[in-house]
Amino acid sequence: SAAPTSGLTARGLVRRFGGIAAVDGVDLDVPPGRITALVGPNGAGKSTLFDCLSGVARPDAGRVLLAGRDVTRLPDHARARLGLARTFQQIAVFPGLTVGENTRLGAEQGRGGTVRGLLGLPAPGAPAAREATDRALRLFGLDAVRDWSADRLPTGALRLLELARALAASPRVLLLDEPAAGLDLAQTARLGSVLRALAAEGVALLLVEHDVELVARLADTVCVMARGRVLLNGPTAEVLADPRVAGAWGEA
Ligand code: ADP
Ligand code: MG
Numbered sequence: 001s002a003a004p005t006s007g008l009t010a011r012g013l014v015r016r017f018g019g020i021a022a023v024d025g026v027d028l029d030v031p032p033g034r035i036t037a038l039v040g041p042n043g044a045g046k047s048t049l050f051d052c053l054s055g056v057a058r059p060d061a062g063r064v065l066l067a068g069r070d071v072t073r074l075p076d077h078a079r080a081r082l083g084l085a086r087t088f089q090q091i092a093v094f095p096g097l098t099v100g101e102n103t104r105l106g107a108e109q110g111r112g113g114t115v116r117g118l119l120g121l122p123a124p125g126a127p128a129a130r131e132a133t134d135r136a137l138r139l140f141g142l143d144a145v146r147d148w149s150a151d152r153l154p155t156g157a158l159r160l161l162e163l164a165r166a167l168a169a170s171p172r173v174l175l176l177d178e179p180a181a182g183l184d185l186a187q188t189a190r191l192g193s194v195l196r197a198l199a200a201e202g203v204a205l206l207l208v209e210h211d212v213e214l215v216a217r218l219a220d221t222v223c224v225m226a227r228g229r230v231l232l233n234g235p236t237a238e239v240l241a242d243p244r245v246a247g248a249w250g251e252a
Helices: 044-055 075-081 098-111 127-138 154-169 186-201 212-218 236-241 243-249
Strands: 008-017 018-031 035-039 061-066 084-086 171-175 204-209 221-226 229-237
Touching: 008 044, 018 044, 018 061, 018 204, 018 229, 018 236, 035 044, 035 186, 035 212, 044 061, 044 084, 044 171, 044 204, 075 084, 075 098, 075 154, 084 154, 098 127, 098 154, 127 154, 154 171, 154 186, 186 212, 212 236, 221 236, 229 236, 236 243
Parallel strands: 035 204, 035 221, 084 171, 171 204
Antiparallel strands: 008 018, 008 061, 221 229
């Protein structure tokens, strides 16, 4: 499709490491109100694509559009202000801060945030940020541990904290890199229902996920990457039934 959506759009993205194109001419639409799953074997380029989409890495070629606006040259924090939030494959929370403070940082980095808020000072946007923080903690069942130091949390709860922080930013586009890694069954079920609720609110979601069952249950669309390229992209049932997918899914 040629027309950019009001979610996130990639056109002709290329990202090279030395002579290797980790992302090699990717076109992708992440539309609002939908869950798009990005799958493919290890080394396919999924995390590198996420880095280009979120602004952690600058692509060597191609464009990224956020709600129709070209953000290719904007750094990650500027994209965050425009409504883009992401989580990382490697969990990244601040261990010296509490669960509540970590989540609040997400709110301050997002659309409702302020520089004063980031510095821990009272800010005009504070009620909105507080509300977004409370909601994210509640949705992921973290309100009971909000005053705990983040380093006291076990892996699954840390993963939920990272998700809560991304959600607190009130994103219009949410990129999740292996969000269910380290979650138990109950936590995975909670994750699924939160993501569906966000999609119903109009958020555009893109997730890298290895769990086929979860992808089948959750995703509206599946994009299969292999060797830096999009191999297949379409409705979940169609893509999962395609014989080429078994090979592309790799060690999932
Ligand atoms: P995936 O997330 O699908 O497993 P990655 O995006 O992590 O794939 O990696 C894609 C390719 O790019 C791999 O061959 C990987 O080794 C390479 N790569 C990723 N990051 C770097 C980097 N910082 N420097 C050099 N090569 C990298
Ligand atoms: Mg990866």
